[in-house]
Amino acid sequence: MKNQSFEVIIVGGSYSGLAAAMSLGRSLRNTLVIDSGEPCNRFTPHSQNFLTQDGRAPGEIAAIARNQVLKYNTVKFLDDLVVSGMPRAGGFQIETWSGKVFQTQKLVFATGVRDIFPDLEGFEDCWGKSIIHCPYCHGYEFRGQKTAIWVNAENSGHLVPLVRNLTRQVTVLTNGDIQLSNEELTKFKKHGVKVVEKRITGISHKDGQLKSIAFEDSQKHDFDAMYAGLRFEQHCPVPAAMGCELTDKGHIKTDMFFKTSIEGVYACGDNVSPLRSVTNAVANGSFAGANINRELAVMAFQG
CATH class of the missing domain: 3.50.50.60 (FAD/NAD(P)-binding domain)
Known part of the structure; x- marks a missing residue:
């Protein structure tokens, strides 16, 4: 040049x-x-x-x-x-x-x-495909499907209502790191939002499409998508x-x-x-x- x-x-x-x-x-x-x-x-x-x-x-x-x-x-x-x-x-x-x-x-x-990915095998493989960050960018494609929200202290308040608008099959995952308030738990229960407060230990997928999430007690829950707000x-x-x-x-x-x-x-x-x-x-x-x-x-x- x-x-x-x-x-x-x-x-x-x-x-x-x-x-x-x-x-x-x-x-x-x-x-x-x-x-x-x-x-x-x-x-x-x-x-x-x-x-x-x-x-x-x-x-x-x-x-x-x-x-x-x-x-x-x-x-x-x-x-x-x-x-x-x-x-x-x-x-x-x-x-x-x-x-x-x-x-x-x-x-x-x-x-x-x-983005800084958590140390979970399979997470990066699913990122941008079935582990997503934005209901406007990706939510329509998972409307009506089983959806997890990996919440943190910043995103639970605004993200849960947006995702519930797209599907009634919503489960909040705290990964054991945050304590939800009684007010939040009451509101989630009222609207049929499930809560899992156990630590996440693994992610199963096929070609980046989420299948299930494993927890510290060896239980697995099936999901089609998960929202996650990452550090960057x-x-x-x-x-x-x-x-x-x-x-x-x-x-x-x-x-x-x-x-x-x-x-x-x-x-x-x-x-x-x-x-x-x-x-x-x-x-x-x-x-x-x-x-x-x-x-x-x-x-x-x-x-």
């Missing part, structure tokens, strides 16, 4: 990064997208609840998006991994795993998050290393324009929001790209 200097570099070329790149490409911005090829949703075979693309494989959607963005000749792509970033006069310097060095005025992290970490350590502030939950902290705590650095997609969906990633990526273009245009006009 001959050009080493860009107006904008986007780290991460999945939905959010591609949406930002399209906004910038249509604004004639000299933009580089660097992507390492590990999107957050690579575990799931289908993407739902995305208008015009409902049920399509995530990789197909990303390929269509990338081809459309490449039509704008001011946007370039590089398959590589960003390993460091630092301020420099007029912007930032980025270095990749292969040793390439680039300069940019504005920097965007659309790098997503990495930032997929890319560079924003934190550069000094971008994180929220208490571990997301990159941004304002309403997707600016981070470092002037000139933006972030968008799953790395900034607990609402993990393709539609949300595309929306805030597009908005972030538009805001960056606005800033660059205003700077040039005032210069």
